[in-house]
Amino acid sequence: MAFLHLPFEEKELEKINAGDEVILSGKLYVGRDQVHLRFKELLDKGEKLPIDFMGNGIYYMGPSPAPDGYEIGACGPTTSQRMDPFSPLMLSKGLRVMVGKGPRAKAVIEAVKDYHGLYLQAFGGCGALYASCVRKKSVVAYPELGPEALLLLEIENFPTICMIDSRGNYLPSAVFV
């Protein structure tokens, strides 16, 4: 079992191997389809992103509404595949840690290797469990996107499995059949 605090320190990612259970804590950005599309549009226009990726990770997720007394509602991972067209670009702009579920395109695996990043899988459908790992939630940008807004979470004991490590090694289930 490995522990990773975000934002991570240099060399931290190298200690994690494909197949390791990785427990996350610290700060984690949240963005899915629409956030990726908007980031790409900003970059295409040569504009700055609303966040600095350096040392940070992004979680592919769209939560349910927070019940009274909770920071966030159910917040398990969504399918990473839909972010594949954008991920190599995000990695080239400093993103290193991606958290989602399911296999990735070959180009994403190559980019993870080239930029020494990580792809972690969260446990699919375990939305209530992940809600209990979130200490704080804030909306960073795009509140009009509702459950697709860009968020920043403070997390504790957030369980994942490493699917692709910084050397480009990956689990068989990290690629499409």
Added chain:
Amino acid sequence: MELSKSIEDVLSKAVRILPDDVEKAIREALKSERDSKGRLVLEKIVQNIEVSSSTTLPLCQDCGMFYVWVEVGDRARFSMSALEDEIYKGCENAAKNAFYRKSIVNEPVFERDNSKTNLPPVINYELKRGSSDISIHFLLKGFGSENCSSVRMINPTAGEEGVVNAVLDMMKKAGGKPCPPVFLGVGIGGTMDRAAMLSKKALMRDVDSFNPDKRYHLLEERLIREINALGIGPGGLGGDNTCLSVKIETAPTHIAGLPVSLSVNCWADRKATLIIPGGYDGISSSTI
């Protein structure tokens, strides 16, 4: 109690608490799983079930699309419009009061504007002869798994092997995407759309039920065995438990065709049933 309130109550529970048969199947899978990653995934799923059942949090942020199957007895009091009004109201109130994520868009291609209510539900009706009740079956259909559902129009002479190969091929393509271990409904026969509806009807059956025709019961068991032999495993990370239930429903079909439909549901197989003795017409009082 108002019918819409009874519907709201069962749907508010269904989004947090799995039916007993489903939870039992998952706990048994954890006991039988030999793969360490598969076990880890099942342990997290069981923890998740325990968190949502003891809080007001839904099991999963994808609270699904409301899918409703109504069985109407031929001796039941019945007003389709009165019943639909209650179903809509019950669904809307559950989505609001039980903290469902609002996941339904009004128009599928161009605007994709959120309905903000999780309405409309998908509703199907079926006549049940010899009954004076209306039975309403609800499924909260998540779309990570629904995106893995499909219909194949196979060769009418392909027989049992053709059916098995079609289902196995669909499951191989699905891999870890539908959040396995999955629950499956298979619809065979009818037309393309009839097979698809039958696969949803099959998905609504209890885990310990079986097709009354021995041949199809054996085919249900064969499909579970062969799907599990694919080794996709919990969360798609490998293991013994890929599929916990296969139910088959059939219908007569055409000499030139053999439609086979697969409805895939994730491990969060969220269902509820409400039986209205005597039926519902919106006028006479009903006891629910």
